[in-house]
Amino acid sequence: MPYRTEEDAFGAVLVPQDAYYGAQTQRAIDNFPVSGLTFPTSFIRALGLIKKHAASVNRELGLLDANLAEAIHLAAQEVVEDELDGEFRVDVFQTGSGTSTNMNANEVIAGRANEILTGSRGGKSPVHPNDHVNLCQSSNDVIPSVIHIAALTEIRDRLIPSLTDLHKSLTLKSQEFQDVMKIGRTHLQDAIPIRLGQEFGGYSRQVELGIRRIKATEESLFELALGGTAVGDGVNAHPEFARLVIALISADTGCPFVEAKDHFEAQAAQDAAAETSGALKNLAVSLGKIANDIRWLASGPRCGLGELNLPSLQPGSSIMPGKVNPVIPEVVIQVAAQVIGNDAAITLGCQGGVFELNTMLPVIAYNLLQSISLLTSAASLFAGKCIDGISANSERCASNIEKSLALATYLAPLIGYDRAAEIAKEAHKTGRTVREVALSRKVLSEEEIDRAFAGIYGSG
Numbered sequence: 156m157p158y159r160t161e162e163d164a165f166g167a168v169l170v171p172q173d174a175y176y177g178a179q180t181q182r183a184i185d186n187f188p189v190s191g192l193t194f195p196t197s198f199i200r201a202l203g204l205i206k207k208h209a210a211s212v213n214r215e216l217g218l219l220d221a222n223l224a225e226a227i228h229l230a231a232q233e234v235v236e237d238e239l240d241g242e243f244r245v246d247v248f249q250t251g252s253g254t255s256t257n258m259n260a261n262e263v264i265a266g267r268a269n270e271i272l273t274g275s276r277g278g279k280s281p282v283h284p285n286d287h288v289n290l291c292q293s294s295n296d297v298i299p300s301v302i303h304i305a306a307l308t309e310i311r312d313r314l315i316p317s318l319t320d321l322h323k324s325l326t327l328k329s330q331e332f333q334d335v336m337k338i339g340r341t342h343l344q345d346a347i348p349i350r351l352g353q354e355f356g357g358y359s360r361q362v363e364l365g366i367r368r369i370k371a372t373e374e375s376l377f378e379l380a381l382g383g384t385a386v387g388d389g390v391n392a393h394p395e396f397a398r399l400v401i402a403l404i405s406a407d408t409g410c411p412f413v414e415a416k417d418h419f420e421a422q423a424a425q426d427a428a429a430e431t432s433g434a435l436k437n438l439a440v441s442l443g444k445i446a447n448d449i450r451w452l453a454s455g456p457r458c459g460l461g462e463l464n465l466p467s468l469q470p471g472s473s474i475m476p477g478k479v480n481p482v483i484p485e486v487v488i489q490v491a492a493q494v495i496g497n498d499a500a501i502t503l504g505c506q507g508g509v510f511e512l513n514t515m516l517p518v519i520a521y522n523l524l525q526s527i528s529l530l531t532s533a534a535s536l537f538a539g540k541c542i543d544g545i546s547a548n549s550e551r552c553a554s555n556i557e558k559s560l561a562l563a564t565y566l567a568p569l570i571g572y573d574r575a576a577e578i579a580k581e582a583h584k585t586g587r588t589v590r591e592v593a594l595s596r597k598v599l600s601e602e603e604i605d606r607a608f609a610g611i612y613g614s615g
Contacts, residue, residue: 175266203234251514253298383418443491466544
């Protein structure tokens, strides 16, 4: 591979000839290849968005030559449109401020802008990565802003629509199953009968509340740290820079971003990220519970609960022919575990605010955006590949009710708790149903028993 030599404050370094980035990015690539993990496109896109609008505002404020600003704007737009993703190779685990990735963006955009202006790729002239692309900015206010922009846009554009579809699917199943009676269960033991539609209605409500909790975090994400530069006092930034850039970002994304009320809070802490992650974790817990319930309700098909039939997606065993596993519920359960783990990492990361800067920004950003992405995909799969295709095994549901000892509950108001308990125990001991034992003991007439059990086998 041919290389070119570039200089930075630490001396000369070899950079691939076809790269847009420069010496500082190459040093980061060479010096800490920890995980092979890089930031998702949502993060890079938000970073490009800031650089694009920063160039326009700096030109408007008379701080940047119009030709340079236009070239930066065009290059940054290519970043926004994912055309330069291959140039962002810096590992997630890097300097805690995210400076390496900010400089990666500055160098890529400068290198592409220079190509636009001169035909020569890379370098620092006529567009300089620090003096021009990073004008009025610092990694310390850019990266926290990128986290908010990327998280909010991904939540609004992808996660909420996906959850809305899942909520709709669960609601429709709740309505479809409204006349299907089944046994309820508490402590993994038989309880009194309920409607399968009621059970699915509970799941639908969980997702609805999850959407509400996530939307409640949006107001915290609206505030951007731009304008605070190094420590929050805005050194080297024009006083109008942040307000004007944020207005353009808001217009571009459709999100009402605003300048942080207190730049020292916005850069020293990452409480909004912790709040958002908490809501995502709550949603993960909800989806995990729903998926696990559905997995158990579909267990069998002959030796389990067998009250639900799931769509068959693939062979379930490499050794047992005909076996079909609850693939999608298990996918959702694993996603829930990952998101809960991500929240732990984010929580620790948000504790990494020491004095005027949080120095765990990359790990916060990576895990937060991964949680949003995982939940988006899991909710979509859950709705389309599982919930929509579920059917009820009505015969098994009715059979389970008939065999349940919990039916004695309906006799208690008529014959007392103790006598009803005796009937349940005898039914369990003899293998007969509660109805059969009650009739044999003649504690009530057949008509009275029928009235007591009315409505638990179907509509009415």
